[in-house]
Amino acid sequence: MNLTDLYGRLVALIGAGTILVRHRNDGIRAQATGTTPAIPPARSQGALPTLKMPTAQGWSAGQTPTAAPGLKVNAFASGLKHPRWIHVLPDGGVLAAEALTLPGPVKSPFDFAQYSTMKRAAAVGESPNRITLLRDQDGDGTAETRHVFLDGLNQPFGMALLGDTFYVGNTDGLVAFTYQQGADRISGPGRKLTEFKPGGHWTRSILPSPDGAKLYVGVGSLSNIGEHGMAAEEGRAAIYEFDVASGACRIFASGLRNPVGLAWEPTTGVLWTVVNERDGLGDETPPDYLTSVQDGGFYGWPYCYWGRTVDDRVPQDPALVARAIQPDYALGGHTASLGLCWLPARTLPGFGDGMVIGQHGSWNRSKLSGYRVVFVPFENGRPAGPPRDILTGFLAPDEKASYGRPVGVTIGPDGSLLVADDVGDVIWRVTGA
Known part of the structure; x- marks a missing residue:
């Protein structure tokens, strides 16, 4: 079979919604979640692993996700363009970073199949490269006004405001802008503070330290398991610490394939993150995870997963495997857990202290996972129980x-929970019913 014929067959399979769905029994397993997850043995899927992703449809008029009992949900803002991340200003303005994965080079039939699958799911295309400001001026839970707060960016994601400086996590670096309190728009050039390698896992989340002295930035890997060589991964798969006063920047923790959401646990002051794990080993192997982050800690990627389970597809480094820290809490295989924020007790009726996680959803397993917003309860600074649904119905x-x-996900200016939805182009607002 020539390459044209193979591409044609892949297109037909993609149109049917999946290619090479293997090990169907994986799809009926319980999800690998919690502090002691049951992780199935690795099953290599070869050069063409499972691809399965729903077609992006969007919401019909009046349709919303399904809120958990005791909660309700409404559209805080709609008609955005791929909103990914949210930041709330001191004056109550809500910022939405609008950005999109860019198409990469197609070098193989799998690249072509992956691109076609992602495009059908509205997960790749021309990036808006802007931040939009939303204001709910009458307090009815819906934003009446919107402004382009900042544009001309390079796949913006994380945002932070410290004093009169507004920080943006562009895919190629951390950028600072002068901000005037109450402004609807930032004008003037930004200052690039750090360089990050773009591409691959392109998001750059930002979280200030509680005292505002440092910024923590999540930088994902270029590849799945370092298949382009570890030189290409230098400086990636890590959380950085940026010192605001001196401009010094260092790797705080490493071996984190794609650390996206960052949050502080307030009783202990410990940094936590959610991490997207590797592909190609089965529906539940390995699980994505929520973990505390130690200064200088190494978390295994790409050599091993969930502590020290060696990935035999990767040339090994025994010394690094011996150092690998086991994550704290499994979130299920390929859930694409991206969003993270701390939810104080009584913010939502029936929910105590814990972490809220936005699960973007899988594209690479036989039965889809994620596509929901979940809550992980905490006690004494640690996860303490199974995950609970906050929002479902995205599928x-x-x-x-x-x-x-x-x-x-983040806490809104009125104490609600706000959720960015990048296929529905909506910011959802969750409150008590």
């Missing part, structure tokens, strides 16, 4: 279409 029952995909 059609037959898994062929997605109405939306949750990403960033």
Whole structure:
């Protein structure tokens, strides 16, 4: 079979919604979640692993996700362009970073199949490269005004405001802008403070330290398991610490394949992150995870996973495997857990202290996972119980279409929970019923 014929067959399979769905029994396993997850043995899927992703459909008029009992949800803002991350200003303005994965080079049939699958799911295309400001001026839970707060960016994601400086995590570096309190728009050039390698896992989340002296930035890997060589991964798969006063920047923790959401646990002052794990070993192997982050800690990627389970597809470094820290809490295989924020007790009725996680959803397993917003309860600074749903209903029952995909989560200016939905192009607002 020539390459043209192979591409044609892949297109037909992609149109059917999946290619090479293997090990169907994986799909009926319980999800690998919690502090002691049951992780199935690795099953290598070869050069062409499972691809399965619903077609992006969006929400019909009046349709919303399904809120957990005791909660309700409404659209805080709609008609955005791929909103990924949210930041709330001191004056109550809500910022939405709008950005999109860019198409990469197609070098193989799998690249072509992956690109076609992601495009059908509205997960790749021309990036808006802007931050939009939303204001709910009458307090009814819906934003009446919107302004382009900042544009001309390079796949913006994380945002932070310290004093009169507004920070943006562009894919190629951390950028600072002068900010005037109450302004609807930032004008003037930014100052690039650090350089990051763009591409691959391109998001750059930002979290200030509680005292505002440092910024923590999540930088994902270029590849799945370092298949382009570890030289290409230098400085990636890590969380950085940036000193605001001196401009010094260092790797705080490493071996984190794609650390996206960052949050502080307030009783202990410990940094936590959610991490997207590697592909190609099965539906539940290994699970994505939520973990505390130690200064100088190494978390295994690409050599091993969930502590020290060696990935035999990767040329090994026994010394690094011996150092690998086991994550704290498994979130299920390929859930694409991206958003993270601390939820104080009584913010939502029936929910105590814990972490809220936006699970963007899988594209690479036989039965879809994620596509929901979940809550992990905490006690004494640690996860303490199974995950609970906050929002579901982002997927059609037959898994062929997605109405939306949750990403960033944060506490809104009115104490609600805000959720960015980059397929529905909505910011959702969750409150008590």
